[in-house]
Amino acid sequence: MLITGGKWRRPELFLVTGGCGFIGSHLVEVLCARGSHVRVLDDLSTGKRANVPALTEVIEGDVADPAAVAHAMSDVDACFHLAAVASVARSTTDWVGTSRINLGGTVNVLDAARCAREAPIPVVFASSAAVYGNPGVPLLRESQETVPLSPYGADKRASELHAAVATQLHNVPCVGLRFFNVYGPRQDPSSPYSGVISRFADALARNSTIEIFGDGEQVRDFVFVHDVVDALMKAMERAGQGESGICNVCTGRATSIRELALNVGRAAGTDVGMNLLPPRPGDIRQSVGDPTKARDMLRWQSRTSLEAGLKTTLTWYHECLQH
Template identity: 40%
Template sequence: MVKALVTGGAGFIGSNLVISLVEKGYQLTVVDDLSMGVKANLATVADQVEFHEHDVCDHEFMHSILDEDFDYIYYLAAIASVADSVERPYETHQVNQESVVDTLEYLRVKGYQPKKFLFTSSAAVYGNYPELPKREDSRVQPLTPYAVDKYASERFTIDYGDLYGLSTVAIRFFNVFGPRQNPNSPYSGVLSIVTNCLLKDQQFTLYGDGSQTRDFIYVKDIVNALIFISEATNSYGVYNIGYGKKHALLDVIRMFEEAAGKKLKIQFAEARNGDIQESLADITRLKELGFKANWGLENGLREYWEYADGKSKW
């Protein structure tokens, strides 16, 4: 049986990944300290995974887990709040970089050779440079401790592959949305906040005029891409994961309203400092690897609403 470790597996993307891997018949071990994840996200597969509520910064504990010698390691554990990284730079650094390097080093020292070690990064590493679309070899401008740590951990991941023969890959998420995304923070994914406002008939605050563009991608396509990249024997380096299409935020909200059959109450506010005006992924490398998205934006929005509205139990 194929064995996989998912750190951060009770979070938004992690839990969706875990559920898909269980459906594929993988034997799953999940590590999550539940500081950002929710154990209920794994309720449907609770009896099919080995779950550890633990901090990935506990190196001795993580070493004991890694001694199980996994076929695949998906490293999603992170303090994902940019604002939190600004408030607590060293604490977030320990999670977002030091724990990653320690894991890679333990694999190296012990001689473990997983089929793939996959590290999840973020389009935040690109910063505010105006060039579009963003290619994996575009200039980077990490502007926060979160983005700095993500970029550094990418490089450690790739360099451990190049220098020590580990099979490693790093991916950069663009704007992910879908079931199990937490709407209870002003820094959550914007579509999860929109969903919450539609469900509760509350007012949504839109910062800026809505013309800012994003490359939104449905979480099911993200999960399929993660699995595809990890299982591809010829995957290496860094991959953007998006649809390679940019949409104005206000246009996406209108599409979501149509899927929901409801109008969103919108209050416009001044754009926030540091918010990026345009974002778009170049997904040439992902396409050349052979990956094709199944859902797309409109189908993803429709399915997300059905889930949020209780019409789908997925």
């Protein structure tokens, strides 16, 4: 129990959907370390129970099931909604199945948030840079027209629109964060959908060559997972004060895939062998975000250099291989 202003107050209870996944588990760790109570709703499709501290309450359930979400939301003070099939590729083959989770799950969360307590509870949710499509501009701002090119991007954009409706119609404070390329420990390299850094790190840890699709000159905005968790926490502070909105979570720095491979090698203290493969159809040439709105709205900016983030990530992969 906490004492505030002479009154007993229950510690905050946060629901984290997708809390056993890559980003969610880092968030759960920080919330637990802060002394908050945390409940996770996760179907463990890509997440692992072992990713979160042992005493964390984990409800194994599907975010696409309204009853499971309503149950998980009972007594909750605030919700971080991260559960999704985080794969553009899978959304193109399993359109109906992924949309049921990626959009249907968000609507379930928003609906449960509006009737969770006496008043609607705040929701911070994961959107994605995939909402922008491929406009070919050097820096993506939130004011940029969104033209998603995949069911995944369309569902993330639709989630943002539903969140805006939840705010307008039901006073649910909602902050949506458009994550760019998140990387760090616990990103699963064995998944065909995992991030390029986890695949590079894994290849190096196994002494094999790095595979690059196309000429390697496509550029991305890599943001370290600890910084992303910081953005989530700051977004919850804003939502907790009744604010709503959308903002990029990015660094504003462009890194080409070829440059990234060299950086990964440098961080590992080794020369990398690169194997250039045919380009993947629809691969976006340029995806770099403008972090100005996050700085103004959330008072957040990424603090981890690519060099430092890569070192931490590589150390983790190395340790994993030894166990």
